[in-house]
Amino acid sequence: MKNRTFIGFVGPSLFLMALFIAGPLFSVVWQSLHVTQPVYIQVETEVCTPGFLSQKCTKETQTQPKLDENGKIITETKFSGFESYRALLKPELIFKHISERNWLGLTNIDFYKALRFTLTFTLITLPIVLVLGLMIALCINQALQSLRGPIIFVSLLPFVITPVIGALSIRWLFVGDGILSILLEWLLKREIALFAQGWTIEILMMSYRVWHVAPFAFIVFYAGLQTVNRDSLESAIVDGATRWQRLQLVILPHLSPLILFVSIIHLMDSYRVFEEVIGFRSEAHVISLQWLTYDLLTPDDTGNRLISRASASSMLTMIGIIFLLFFPLSRSWREHKLRRSG
Amino acid sequence: MSEYPDMPRSFQLSRSLKLLSNGFLSIWCLIALFPLLWITLMSLKYPLDAFSANPLVVIFGPGTKAAGASVNFFDLLMVILWISVAFLGIKHWQVKKNLGPKNLLYLGISIGWLFAVFVFAELSTSVQRLFGVDFFFTTPLVGMTTEHFQSVWIEQEFYKQFFNSLLVTAGVVSISLTVGTLAGYGLARSGSGWAFWILMIALVFRALPHSVLVSGYLPWFINSAEWLSPFFGEVAPTLYGQPWAIIVVLASINQPFTIWMLRSFFQNIPRELDEAARIDGCSHGEAFVRVIIPVMWPGVLTAGLFSFLLAYNDYLVAALLLDAQNQTMVPAISGYFNRETTSTDQVEAVAAAVSITAPIFVLVMVFQKQLVSGLTQGAVKG
Structure with missing residues (x-):
């Protein structure tokens, strides 16, 4: 295919991605280093209050936003350096807390709170999703042929459901006198309030995420199981390998590219954790990095959006995902090269 | 054994x-x-x-039954029969893979049935009233009410959000498929090193959290009347709050995923097919139109399903870039649970959530095979 025809085919897609994915990245970098604020002017006003014999007049200087001829607030954009990053990361507080060994204080700063939760969430759900997905795939692989369709249908539902709605549906089961929290209370013989403290909400959020993503892992693994080399399995039996050894030495190596694939996708997606915070309404206890940016972008009571701080938080989020994906991506890159040369 | x-x-x-x-x-x-x-x-x-x-x-x-809202044996029977007819229709379509007269028959029956259920429900109560006796058929069996759905959809005008969602999803699916199909085909057939790098960059783009991208757009969207005025003059639009702006944004965010999926699909279509057309004197474009388009629909359908899910399920982008009157269904639900003050409000929030889920349920029912193949396609091919 000639270069020109290639560009003809790929061009529109590249244009969209450049304009709406690459473009915003540059704009985020710029915004995080600049601050847009209303221009304030000092206005001297004489305020007079009626008094006995004569009016009492005081001169006051007020700061007011400057207005243009249409009555709109004039804003100016200034280079602010790393001020927005500082406002998020609060380095002076870190040093204070670390020198006082006050680790709890550290997790009370929004950014670190969000970072801690996002990372724990991502790293804890990953192995659970992989193991659960593999178990379902192995079990369904021996189920009756006629039952497989319905089981896959039921399993797909948690995966395709709108994430906010999925989180809400789990929340309604556990909130207050929800049916499952009553069941839990009955089992544990004590009163529980699952939405009163952070760690129980976190467990619910992780369970929701596992429920939501396990079907994806299971379907990918199930497809992989269909292509396991049966001869090598048969010969493993002849050699006297136990079921566990067959799984470990034949099936898992065969699935390893798929496990890597599911891991990469899961890292990307769970690092973006956001809908859970909305659905579980956990912002008072638990927040995530993406929610932090979202919150900074939402107008506050006075209608201001903290754009530059949100951009700084976006930049930091992005740096995080690069770190997180570096290891698995470089591994698949190496495998790709090996396969090409081999 | x-x-x-x-x-x-x-x-x-x-x-x-x-x-x-x-x-x-x-x-x-x-x-x-x-x-x-x-x-x-x-x-x-x-x-x-x-x-x-x-x-x-x-x-x-x-x-609920005591309050007078219930279904009787007859209603249940009708609903069960209706579900089975609809199910048969779907199964028939899945096996035959094309829409024949028999499908239309099933469709006709199931729509007619829906009306019949309403008519007969009325009928059974009027028969009961007429004779003043309870038949076995007409004794209330299970308490059930559609009141909350009525209140959500009619009184609180949820249909407005439904149409907004419909508009946004339809726009996203059509744009991302048109652009993505061309790119997927180009990437699958090009041997150049560029193709590999484009795919790698697309993978990196896929990893970006959407909030990062939205914080890049937001100031531009809000101030767009200003910076677009040199091009459009007085009529320069404010992009913030416009459904079509969010359609383009979501379609672009979806591009990395779409081109990966469609590329692996086009790789499975034998190269010989379009090469034969090329030998007969077609250009690449003509070969695409005459040979590839007729056979690409299964792959496009699969990619379309995933675009649909992305656009339909999106909360973050719509919540930040659309204002209240153009809001889609999913962000609008936060309005319901924010004023969950009375218990009726809470059930209405549940009803709204169920309303959002229903189309997805139907989607999985009809397109299960395509969804599964889409999930495994990228993965197994590597």
Whole structure:
């Protein structure tokens, strides 16, 4: 295919991605280093209050936003350096807390709170999703042929459901006198309030995420199981390998590219954790990095959006995902090269 | 053993292991289904039943029945029959893969049935009133009310959000498929090193959290009347709050995923097919139109399903870039749970949630095979 025809085919897609994915990245970098604020002017006003014999007049200087001829607030954009990053990361507080060994204080700063939760969430759900997905795939692989369709249908539902709605549906089961929290209370013989403290909400959020993503892992693994080399399995039996050894030495190596694939996708997606915070309404206890940016972008009571701080938080989020994906991506890159040369 | 003619010995299990494995599967299915099933039940009851601590009360709804809202044996029978007709229609379509007259028959029957259910429900109550006796058919059986759905859809005008969602999803699906199909085909057929790098960059783009991108757009969208005025003059639009702006944004965010999926699909279409057309004197474009377009629909359908899901399920982008009157269904639901003050409000929020889920349920039912193939396609091919 000639270069020109290639560009003809790929061009529109590249244009969209450049304009709406690459473009915003540059704009985020710029915004995080600049601050847009209303221009304030000092206005001297004489305020007079009626008094006995004569009016009492005081001169006051007020700061007011400057207005243009249409009555709109004039804003100016200034280079602010790393001020927005500082406002998020609060380095002076870190040093204070670390020198006082006050680790709890550290997790009370929004950014670190969000970072801690996002990372724990991502790293804890990953192995659970992989193991659960593999178990379902192995079990369904021996189920009756006629039952497989319905089981896959039921399993797909948690995966395709709108994430906010999925989180809400789990929340309604556990909130207050929800049916499952009553069941839990009955089992544990004590009163529980699952939405009163952070760690129980976190467990619910992780369970929701596992429920939501396990079907994806299971379907990918199930497809992989269909292509396991049966001869090598048969010969493993002849050699006297136990079921566990067959799984470990034949099936898992065969699935390893798929496990890597599911891991990469899961890292990307769970690092973006956001809908859970909305659905579980956990912002008072638990927040995530993406929610932090979202919150900074939402107008506050006075209608201001903290754009530059949100951009700084976006930049930091992005740096995080690069770190997180570096290891698995470089591994698949190496495998790709090996396969090409081999 | 005869159940598994092609099952190798290695996959066969002892009786106890088989029991264990089937038990595990049943538990999984229960867990997968339960939350959705339960909120559907809740949405159909009055608050007293919906939030009862006794699960049987939630299922049978005695309070709802006492309040006069119930279905009888006859209604249930009609609904079950209707579901089976619809199911048969879908199965028939899945097997035959094309829309024949028989499908239209099924479609006709199932739509007609829906009307019949309403008519007969009225009929059975009027027969009852006429004779003043309870038939077995007409005794109230299970308490059930559609009041909350009516209130959400009609009084609170949820249909407006529904149409906004419809507009946004339709726009996203059509744009991302048009652009993505061309790119996927180009990437699959080009041997150049560029193709590889484009795919790698697309993978990196896929990893970006959407909030990062939105914080890049937001100031531009809000101030767009200013910086677009040199091009459009007085009529320069404010992009913030415009459905078509969010359509383009979501379609672009979706591009990395779409081109990956469509590329692997086009790679499975034999190269010889379009090469033959090229030898006959077609250009690449002509070969694409004449040879590839007729055979690409299964892959496009699969990619379209995933674009649909992305656009339909999106919360973050729509919540930040659309204003209240153009809001889509999913962000609008936060309005419901923010004013969950009375218990009726809560059941209405549940009903809104069920309303959002229903189209997805139908989607999985009809397109299960395509969804599964889409999930495995990228993965297995590597």
